[in-house]
Amino acid sequence: MSAAGRSGRTWGWHRLDDDWAARIVAAAGIRPGELVLDIGAGEGALTGPLLRAGARVIAVELHARRARVLRQRFPGATVINADAAELRLPGRPFRVVANPPFSITAALLALLMARDSKLAAADLVLQRAVVREYLSRGAVPGRFRTAAGLALPRRAFQPRPRVDCAVLAIRRRR
Numbered sequence: 001m002s003a004a005g006r007s008g009r010t011w012g013w014h015r016l017d018d019d020w021a022a023r024i025v026a027a028a029g030i031r032p033g034e035l036v037l038d039i040g041a042g043e044g045a046l047t048g049p050l051l052r053a054g055a056r057v058i059a060v061e062l063h064a065r066r067a068r069v070l071r072q073r074f075p076g077a078t079v080i081n082a083d084a085a086e087l088r089l090p091g092r093p094f095r096v097v098a099n100p101p102f103s104i105t106a107a108l109l110a111l112l113m114a115r116d117s118k119l120a121a122a123d124l125v126l127q128r129a130v131v132r133e134y135l136s137r138g139a140v141p142g143r144f145r146t147a148a149g150l151a152l153p154r155r156a157f158q159p160r161p162r163v164d165c166a167v168l169a170i171r172r173r174r
Helices: 018-028 047-052 064-073 102-112 128-137
Strands: 035-039 056-060 078-080 094-098 119-127 144-152 165-172
Touching: 018 047, 018 094, 018 119, 018 144, 018 165, 035 047, 047 056, 047 064, 064 078, 102 119, 102 128, 119 128, 119 144, 128 144, 128 165
Parallel strands: 035 056, 035 094, 056 078, 094 119
Antiparallel strands: 119 165, 144 165
8 A cells, every 4th residue: 555545553653742842842941043853743733842942853754645745834944855774864963852663662762872972962752662671671771871751641542542652761971
């Protein structure tokens, strides 16, 4: 089936409520001028608050229609219509604030915390069980520290996911 013909459930897309998106961005402590990737940007629930916080936003969205919506709604953002698994990361320090598809969690975390990555910090909305697992085994020893961020109720999304969610906060050690 073509990408355009898939439903949100097929894509595994759960739109984040605007109020919860604003809370996530506020908790991330974004500063004006920071380069921030919104991976799995959807229609911009996180993109808007990131721009309002003064971030330079790169919104990454696989679904072509949603990428068009992002370009129209947020001319101040750079929108990339691409698969996050094939994403080339910036060569300078960057942050990530994202609600990525659950199906790419492991690959995305490996990419973001790779040895040559310039990731400074990430705040990722993930399945709560995945957040717990990462916290119990730790991230990359010596390079990053992890912490649990906000816990999100299922009602924070439409359609509601079948699993509980939370933010995994990743910070590069100095």
